[in-house]
Amino acid sequence: MTSIRDVAAEAGVAISTVSKVLNHYPNVSDETKKRVEDAVTKLHFVPNAVAAALSSKHAARVALIINPGDESGIMNEINMQYLTGGLQSARTLGLDVVTLFSTMTDHQPLEEAISYLRTQSISGLVIFNLNRNQPTLQSLAEHGDFKTVVVDAPFINESTSSISIDNKAAQKDVAEHVITGIKAKTILYITGSEDGYVTSERLEGIKEFAEEKKIKLIIKDGQFSQKTARQITEEYAEKSDAIVCASDMMAIGSMRKLMEMDIFRPVCGFDGISLMGYAGKQMFTVRQDFYHIAFKAVSEVSRLMNGGTGMKISMPYEIVRMTYEDVIR
Amino acid sequence: MTSIRDVAAEAGVAISTVSKVLNHYPNVSDETKKRVEDAVTKLHFVPNAVAAALSSKHAARVALIINPGDESGIMNEINMQYLTGGLQSARTLGLDVVTLFSTMTDHQPLEEAISYLRTQSISGLVIFNLNRNQPTLQSLAEHGDFKTVVVDAPFINESTSSISIDNKAAQKDVAEHVITGIKAKTILYITGSEDGYVTSERLEGIKEFAEEKKIKLIIKDGQFSQKTARQITEEYAEKSDAIVCASDMMAIGSMRKLMEMDIFRPVCGFDGISLMGYAGKQMFTVRQDFYHIAFKAVSEVSRLMNGGTGMKISMPYEIVRMTYEDVIR
DNA sequence: TTGTATGCGTTATCAG
DNA sequence: CTGATAACGCATACAA
Numbered sequence A, B: 001m002t003s004i005r006d007v008a009a010e011a012g013v014a015i016s017t018v019s020k021v022l023n024h025y026p027n028v029s030d031e032t033k034k035r036v037e038d039a040v041t042k043l044h045f046v047p048n049a050v051a052a053a054l055s056s057k058h059a060a061r062v063a064l065i066i067n068p069g070d071e072s073g074i075m076n077e078i079n080m081q082y083l084t085g086g087l088q089s090a091r092t093l094g095l096d097v098v099t100l101f102s103t104m105t106d107h108q109p110l111e112e113a114i115s116y117l118r119t120q121s122i123s124g125l126v127i128f129n130l131n132r133n134q135p136t137l138q139s140l141a142e143h144g145d146f147k148t149v150v151v152d153a154p155f156i157n158e159s160t161s162s163i164s165i166d167n168k169a170a171q172k173d174v175a176e177h178v179i180t181g182i183k184a185k186t187i188l189y190i191t192g193s194e195d196g197y198v199t200s201e202r203l204e205g206i207k208e209f210a211e212e213k214k215i216k217l218i219i220k221d222g223q224f225s226q227k228t229a230r231q232i233t234e235e236y237a238e239k240s241d242a243i244v245c246a247s248d249m250m251a252i253g254s255m256r257k258l259m260e261m262d263i264f265r266p267v268c269g270f271d272g273i274s275l276m277g278y279a280g281k282q283m284f285t286v287r288q289d290f291y292h293i294a295f296k297a298v299s300e301v302s303r304l305m306n307g308g309t310g311m312k313i314s315m316p317y318e319i320v321r322m323t324y325e326d327v328i329r
Numbered sequence C: 001t002t003g004t005a006t007g008c009g010t011t012a013t014c015a016g
Numbered sequence D: 001c002t003g004a005t006a007a008c009g010c011a012t013a014c015a016a
Helices: A004-011 A015-022 A030-043 A049-055 A076-093 A102-106 A110-119 A135-143 A167-179 A197-213 A226-239 A248-261 A274-278 A290-305 B004-011 B015-022 B030-043 B049-055 B075-093 B102-106 B110-119 B135-143 B167-179 B197-213 B226-239 B248-261 B274-278 B290-305
Strands: A061-066 A096-101 A122-128 A147-151 A160-165 A186-191 A216-221 A242-245 A283-288 A312-315 A317-322 B061-066 B096-101 B122-128 B147-151 B160-165 B186-191 B216-221 B242-245 B283-288 B312-315 B317-322
Touching: A004 A015, A004 A030, A015 A030, A049 B049, A061 A076, A061 A102, A061 A290, A076 A096, A076 A122, A076 A290, A076 B075, A076 B096, A076 B102, A096 A102, A096 B075, A096 B096, A102 A110, A102 A135, A102 B075, A110 A122, A110 A135, A122 A135, A122 A290, A135 A147, A147 A290, A160 A167, A160 A290, A167 A197, A167 A242, A167 A283, A167 A317, A186 A197, A186 A226, A197 A216, A216 A226, A226 A242, A226 A248, A242 A248, A248 A274, A248 A283, A274 A317, A274 B274, A290 A312, B004 B015, B004 B030, B015 B030, B061 B075, B061 B102, B061 B290, B075 B096, B075 B122, B075 B290, B096 B102, B102 B110, B102 B135, B110 B122, B110 B135, B122 B135, B122 B290, B135 B147, B147 B290, B160 B167, B160 B290, B167 B197, B167 B242, B167 B283, B167 B317, B186 B197, B186 B226, B197 B216, B216 B226, B226 B242, B226 B248, B242 B248, B248 B274, B248 B283, B274 B317, B290 B312
Parallel strands: A061 A096, A061 A122, A122 A147, A147 A160, A160 A312, A186 A216, A186 A242, B061 B096, B061 B122, B122 B147, B147 B160, B160 B312, B186 B216, B186 B242
Antiparallel strands: A283 A317, B283 B317
């Protein structure tokens, strides 16, 4: 393997000079800079990132911690977008990233998790979809030993930032769209699971909305489950004028049940995944830009690692209707 | 940061001894081994993987190269399973992994790609869904400089292995299921895009099948596109007794079009993604176990890195029917 | 502006 | 069985 030493010899300069050229230090004459660059291309030299990391001990590695969800394939689309955005961002920032699944990091004691991360010389964490039944990850976020950014969870302190859309406002917003044009007296609201921090925020939103509009609210726990949403729909749809769901999957389940029941109620979801196009009927939903959320999350963790202090970041969202035609290629 | 040196001091032994204990070398007395282990736990020592990698120059890093596909969200489920399996496998093998998207690695010159991988001290590659329009990745696989495993592409040499299911057999198999019970005279076959190596294998399968069964075959290029499959279905469905598609997405498109046309033809897909449950009608498909394919791929690249020589690996598949009830949670 | 020397945390070789 | 000590490839304070 050709090293910086070979380049130095080839260019007839000192090792440190080569290093300076490579890292774009200011005080190097154009003359020697060129000599070094020529040597680099001639020898096809490629710096060794591992050695560099060891030497300048600020090993800037970031772990992207993905929550695979309940295996039902629901989270796939969202997670892939998180990954794409996160990796892209890391690359532009020159950060080294490690992709992890929360299932690996979570169901193990905190000490072990910390050990693993340290071994990998990871100093920054981006935790996607952190929720209440992940004690280890929560501790990690509160721990303060790592710079961390949590997505969709309200953890903020000196060394951890939180990023998400304004779930409360978005829930109100999409509900508004659903009832325009109809005289809704009663809304059936199907919640997410209690584990999710977003669940409470969205619930707050719909409650406030109902109060403002003087609409009666039937609240049922949907657990983010399509099946449960179907059961709830079966039982309460006829008593309601519209159905607001805290997730797209539940909206799809609800809508399909309505079609089986052969009655119509406007339904809306939350997240904007393309599966919405297969629900059979057009529905409103809150589209989140998961790519940019992840992109921002990684740049935020970079900011933290450079000494920044934790903060809350709110990302934009959009109310859209999704149809089959919108999602196919 | 506490290092191996501190542990040595605490245990009252030499650095090299600590290293030997840590790496489970044979010649260490139980006596000192215990002393070292105690010191390790007492100091919460965690070995630095970066330093270790630098020192013992067999930096066993593997890149998982994912093909995001055409943005239509089709590949999400498959890729997430690849990732899960790959990461899991790497973890059990103690391999360091880097997740990359082919979009980053591909549309850049070979030299640059190699540089990047070298910089990251990556010596093993697992390339998922490698296809014909990815010249850089193909060169990488043929290059021989990295130990590589390609999934779904026929590249095999000294240092590269290929892994996939038997696409030809599977295509015949699923077609068989589709026509049992009906007297099929003509089958409409909708192909994948020419880029995909699997496309030709599956095509071969259906051709052989039709010949054996003395069934007439109408072959149309579906490009793996749901839209195109719809158009083809519209034009040729009535002339056929069954429709065999080279992918689930096309099968879904085809089935939906049939329902719009209000005619019935048995349809089958390929891959076994859960979206099949939303197609409206039950369909046969070939279920691939992407998780295990990835798992195996990573262990294979590990074998190659340990001096093994490239080979072809065939994975099992399964013919299944998928309904809405099967996929919801 | 350039070069020298030291250290980063391990592993591995070789004496003892 | 244990302990010095030289790499590994690079960054950086300091000297020139």
